[in-house]
Amino acid sequence: xxxxxxxxxxxxxxxxxxxxxxxxxxxxxxxxxxxxxxxxxxxxxxxxxxxxxxxxxxxxxxxxxxxxxxxxxxxxxxxxxxxxxxxxxxxxxxxxxxxxxxxxxxxxxxxxxxxxxxxxxxxxxxxxxxxxxxxxxxxxxxxxxxxxxxxxxxxxxxxxxxxxxxxxxxxxxxxxxxxxxxxxxxxxxxxxxxxxxxxxxxxxxxxxxxxxxxxxxxxxxxxxxxxxxxxxxxxxxxxxxxxxxxxxxxxxxxxxxxxxxxxxxxxxxxxxxxxxxxxxxxxxxxxxxx
Ligand code: NAD
Numbered sequence: 001x002x003x004x005x006x007x008x009x010x011x012x013x014x015x016x017x018x019x020x021x022x023x024x025x026x027x028x029x030x031x032x033x034x035x036x037x038x039x040x041x042x043x044x045x046x047x048x049x050x051x052x053x054x055x056x057x058x059x060x061x062x063x064x065x066x067x068x069x070x071x072x073x074x075x076x077x078x079x080x081x082x083x084x085x086x087x088x089x090x091x092x093x094x095x096x097x098x099x100x101x102x103x104x105x106x107x108x109x110x111x112x113x114x115x116x117x118x119x120x121x122x123x124x125x126x127x128x129x130x131x132x133x134x135x136x137x138x139x140x141x142x143x144x145x146x147x148x149x150x151x152x153x154x155x156x157x158x159x160x161x162x163x164x165x166x167x168x169x170x171x172x173x174x175x176x177x178x179x180x181x182x183x184x185x186x187x188x189x190x191x192x193x194x195x196x197x198x199x200x201x202x203x204x205x206x207x208x209x210x211x212x213x214x215x216x217x218x219x220x221x222x223x224x225x226x227x228x229x230x231x232x233x234x235x236x237x238x239x240x241x242x243x244x245x246x247x248x249x250x251x252x253x254x255x256x257x258x259x260x261x262x263x264x265x266x267x268x269x270x271x272x273x274x275x276x277x278x279x280x281x282x283x284x285x286x287x288x289x290x
Contacts, residue, residue: 001278007285029281034059034261044068049284053277054079054264055133056214058187073280076132078272079264084136086263087212088144090236091180093257094208095120100254118179121145126178128171128194129185129213130156137182138164149174175202180210187214195219200226208234212263215240220250227255238263 002009020036025045032038033053038060052074062072096117104111125141127134130150138148148166150156151174185191196219211218220241226232236257251258
């Protein structure tokens with residue numbers, strides 16, 4: 001797509017942080033995912049545009065580059081459905097204990113008698129952060145017959161709440177009333193450790209936490225205690241404060257389902273993010289530099 005428009009394209013499957021820091025300023029535009037930090041260590045150079053193919057901009061020094069006159073864009077809509085579907089998958093996996101029972105059977109154990117699942121229908125889901133992904137999760141949860149509570153800093157439009165038959169509540173009410181709490185906020189200083197000991201202790205002992213947003217939104221030390229001491233029934237994490245994570249106590253906890261930050265890893269989402277990123281680069285580079 002970009003080559004057809006006459007742009008010279010250099011594609012790198014893998015690049016080290018050191019090498020990226022050395023070369024980024026040679027290009028007019030860079031498209032990145034989340035595997036390198038993009039910081040203005042060599043100033044702006046030729047750079048006019050940075051596109052993060054995906055949502056989270058926490059690996060890009062947005063204010064640093066903006067001050068230098070470099071545009072920073074992302075492709076937020078492309079991965080919404082993929083992350084929402086993973087979230088539902090994790091909810092069902094928690095509700096039915098699918099990973100453990102599957103592992104048992106692969107090891108020769110028929111654990112049918114230990115399968116004590118619950119159904120999603122009739123349960124309450126609490127969606128923290130009701131933006132693109134949170135809303136899609138809410139819609140899917142509604143289709144499963146769940147009651148939906150949402151929490152957000154902004155007022156959620158009434159027609160959306162009507163569509164999902166949901167209610168906007170404060171965080172404390174959401175935590176106390178939900179059977180599944182799913183986090184979909186961006187990571188920023190105000191959401192770091194948004195879910196810590198105090199919040200986990202407010203949740204029901206039978207409830208589950210799902211985090212597919214960013215690792216640092218949930219305090220992992222508090223979560224380990226919550227799982228071990230039974231403040232909540234279980235959790236699923238797609239994201240970790242350090243990735244790949246090395247906290248084996250957390251990863252191997254029997255009440256945790258960990259996944260390797262795979263929320264956006266569908267063929268459809270990756271393609272859509274790539275196409276949108278290329279479109280943004282073509283649009284920017286077809287205009288004269290500012
Ligand atoms: P979005 O910007 O559309 O929605 C975020 C919502 O959170 C907004 O409505 C905002 O008002 C709300 N919010 C912000 N601070 C809040 C707070 N303190 N309390 C309550 N609500 C708050 O973002 P999105 O596209 O829905 O993405 C949500 C998260 O998912 C981001 O953290 C993103 O990094 C993450 N994500 C993860 C994956 C993955 O692979 N697991 C992929 C894409 C995005």
